[in-house]
Amino acid sequence: MSTTVPGLHPLIDYHPETTSIRDEVLDGLQQTPKQLPSKLFYDARGSRLFDRICELPEYYPTRTEMGIMQRHVDAMAARIGARAMLVEFGSGSSRKTRILLDRLDDLVGYVPIDISKEHLLQSAEDLAEAYPALTIVPVCADYTTTFELPDLGAERTTVYFPGSTIGNFEPDAARDFLRRIAAIEGAGGGLLIGVDLQKDVATLEAAYNDAQGVTAAFNKNVLARINRELDGTFDLDRFRHRAFYDADEGRIEMHLVSLADQRVVVDGVDIQFDAGETICTEYSYKYSLDGFAELAGAAGFAVAEVWTDADDLFSVQYLVAQ
Ligand SMILES: C[S@@+](CC[C@H](N)C(=O)[O-])C[C@H]1O[C@@H](n2cnc3c(N)ncnc32)[C@H](O)[C@@H]1O
Structure with a gap:
């Protein structure tokens, strides 16, 4: 990374390259039913694939959230206030952030x-070139763990958490995560969060089953990553992508389905699959506005303002800790 880009501070690294995914992978693959944490999608290739997902015609969340941001950025800026520090969780390519910046x-x-270091560094460098007067301090961390934020002497802190990434947490974990964010923002701060809304099943399922197969490649990338980083023997052609909406739980579930009885070795450990058995790789909870307000309330937040699109597909919300 160039050190001459004005405003760009060196990376604060809480997630060194040597951090092994071994324990989480083996633990998940030895459970019944098998599961893997969705953060494992995001190595450099996974982050690039996610950026392609955001451009897909079926993937309404990104363009809808961007539209809401563009339409209501003045009101959002008024909420954020003067001389704030903007802290973004799961910043990815920081595309939506540019609307705020x-x-x-x-x-x-x-x-x-x-958590995706290479992608974070590239995005931070691109931003620093586009916003030379802005102080940017990239932090590589697993945001579910404890880490320190830099003290930039700001008058207030706004946490930005777009992309409905909150939907990847199960409700209890979402509440606990929001509680941690409430503790970060302090007096005068807030949380600007993107929350995907409940809607017809066809629209939801199409968004996670695109015709070009990019979401399938993104899902299977986790197996390729295990092969590379943990000497895994997954044959990617013997698994297929499956995503469906579970209306009772109010969530999209993403799975990898074993196409045969098969044995896979991961870091020397045998993992047995029956034909049809699945690995659950991601949940994506969809909320009603009332349901999310209830969750936010349980985490100690009040919903101060909600912005939606004309079709109520998606919401961006400003929450204030009580
Ligand atoms: C659904 S994408 C959203 C990206 C971007 N904020 C947007 O709205 O388009 C989730 C982002 O969170 C990051 N991420 C996922 N799990 C994480 C974790 N446990 N700790 C830190 N970052 C994580 C991913 O690398 C990815 O950039």
């Missing part, structure tokens, strides 16, 4: 936090 000209600094 274009409008917030007195930000004290921007702190993008992501």
